[in-house]
Amino acid sequence: MKIVLTFILSITLSSIMAQQNEITRKNLQPALINQKVKAVEIQEITFPAGKTAPKHVHPCPVVGYVKSGSIFFQIxxxxxxxxxxxxxxxxxxxxxxxxxxxxxxxxAMTFIAFYLKENNEENVKLVH
Structure with a gap:
């Protein structure tokens, strides 16, 4: 009986350890981008506590992720x-x-932005 239990425990532990070594993928952001991308500019940007961004546009598509903190976001x-x-x-x-x-x-809040450029577009333009 001890041999059977040891065998079952061994198989279970091997299975758990194998799962921990698996590569996983999680789809984060689907985006349809209607342009050729010739260059990507990647920036890490930090906003101090309470900092707001002015109304703006991007002349190129931007994808990114929040590295730390939280963002109030509205398109x-x-x-x-x-x-x-x-x-x-x-x-x-x-x-x-x-x-x-x-x-x-x-x-503070920090995010990583990937500017997907077709030419030599600016990253951001303020809207007045």
Missing amino acids: EGQDAIILEEGDSFYEPKNVNILHFDNASKEI
Whole structure:
């Protein structure tokens, strides 16, 4: 009986350890981008606690993810949402971004932005 239990325990532990060594994939951000991408500019951007971004557009599509903190995010015509650490986002080309603000008044927020460029576009333009 001890041999059978030892064998079952051994197989179970081997299975658990194999699962921990598996590569996993999680789809974070589907985005339809209607342009050729010739270059990608990647930036890590940090907003101090309570910092808000002015209304703006991006002359190129932007995809990214929240490295730390949380973002109050709103694209014109869509509902505002809160993005948390690990969440991804997509900002379409030439669409008004109404809010991209640090949602916390106490801690800084950092995100990684991938600017998908067809030519030599600016990363951001302010909208007045």
